[in-house]
Amino acid sequence: MQEKVPIGKMAKLNNISIQTLHHYDKIGLLSPSYIDPETNYRFYSIKQCACLDFIKYLKYMGFTLQEMKDVFAEKDVDSIPKLLDEQIQLIDQKMNKLAQMKKTLKVADENYRTYMQIPKMGVVERNYLPKRKIYCYDGKKDIYDDQLETYEYILRELRDLALIHQFPTSYFCNVGSITRMESIKQRKLTSTEIFMLVDADFFNAKGIEVLPAHEYVSIYCDHFSQEEEYAFKLIDYIEENQFEIAGDYICEVIVELPCWTQYERQMIMKLQIPVKKKSNSA
């Protein structure tokens, strides 16, 4: 039952480290009540436990040491509820951010699973796809012109827009390009438009377009250089099987693979064309 508690005991009593006490002393948050002038040994008063309790309490509520110093300096009890409110709001913000992060992680996880289950590349399939919503952006330049460069620039513009509109980051992976029906019917891969897939419940009048539920023929492709070849495979399939192109050609990025620094963007794309049975062949 000492009056003067040396730093080690004080640390143990309060379940903190000696460094922490040193630190608090250095920044002037809590200094020992007595310092031996010869040895510079720090001695605390047992009453200072109350202060440490308060510091720990504030710390637990997420206040910084500097904010505590300010509180200590003000000595104004009435300013406290405002601080508490601000802190609660700050925490809410952080929680929202974490929730978004988690959502993004889950989407990434799903994407990975999708990637693992992707069927063979270059094999034509037929399937029914549900209604999807996209946010379209017209970059005014044909992304199939330059080798990738135009695409990169336009993609950047799309993402800038998405940032401005505060789309969730998880959308950023689900992009694609559209080649309008007129063009693809002439076996021409030309497109100035790229898009970002958005949730079905996502509302934003400008630029939002709907890809209706429909019967599609599709093919998976894992490199830009193959897109044209595979797209023609689709068209061949359509013609050989008495189908007819019923809408715009979509090149949807299913998974974007981690890019290993040096190399260019690598992704798995699902090329798709909505089809219907040829009306005059019936």
Added chain:
Amino acid sequence: MQEKVPIGKMAKLNNISIQTLHHYDKIGLLSPSYIDPETNYRFYSIKQCACLDFIKYLKYMGFTLQEMKDVFAEKDVDSIPKLLDEQIQLIDQKMNKLAQMKKTLKVADENYRTYMQIPKMGVVERNYLPKRKIYCYDGKKDIYDDQLETYEYILRELRDLALIHQFPTSYFCNVGSITRMESIKQRKLTSTEIFMLVDADFFNAKGIEVLPAHEYVSIYCDHFSQEEEYAFKLIDYIEENQFEIAGDYICEVIVELPCWTQYERQMIMKLQIPVKKKSNSA
């Protein structure tokens, strides 16, 4: 449409700062594809946007730059789902922590409101108090012996126990001491026991005690030095009004005021004694 993108343009294209690109270069996360050997000017390839996208994506999911470097170094796509899972767990932990913080803040806010509404000090009141649960700890030394010192030491022991049992931090403020009925009936304030109020739904067999719902006389007190005087006021009141002490005397800390560094613990206490009408006076 340049092939070699200088750092300023690269920064603008990707909505990041030049410093960030400098930093990524320095730590070896992403280096420009070309550096002018004479001027040391950095030039990026437009393809490196893909890498920046990936970095931003990982960053948004809460990975550190070092972790990204590791991912880049491994080039192992299969290690990714594990990383994602770990990250999700990490985020869950953070969210739990934040939720606890928020709860603590709300309790603090309530405490402050309580403080603002506390009636006059030193005035005896009668009220009915509902059932409460407490976690009791016997420090084996009378906290009324030394001036505050014993209390501080025992309080520290109680909090250590609470830490071990992982009580929510918000409990740490709601403490108090008990003087058993036999003692208070002889007008003696002696107590070796202090407690922590816990939620009604809090279960933990050891040390948990119940303060039953009862009629109480109570008085508010804002300094240790007044406790005895006020406690005697309560007893006087009981005797003058034909009441009888019906249980243990409780000194409950209602609000612990922020402690301004130098001074000792300051708190508002509610002294309370359960009472009943004197049976032989009926």
Added chain:
DNA sequence: CGTAAACCTTATTGTTACAATAGGGTCAAG
């Protein structure tokens, strides 16, 4: 009384992901 263990001191470095300087060289347009 000597010594070793336990305790204390100050000072430095490291952590994260950059921002903000300072001080100086380079480039493009007029």
Added chain:
DNA sequence: CTTGACCCTATTGTAACAATAAGGTTTACG
């Protein structure tokens, strides 16, 4: 040829300590 826009490197600062290094002090024990 100059001016403004751009680029470079290097240092410092941020938050809250942890981990060390190098050294002095105290205490317990034989």
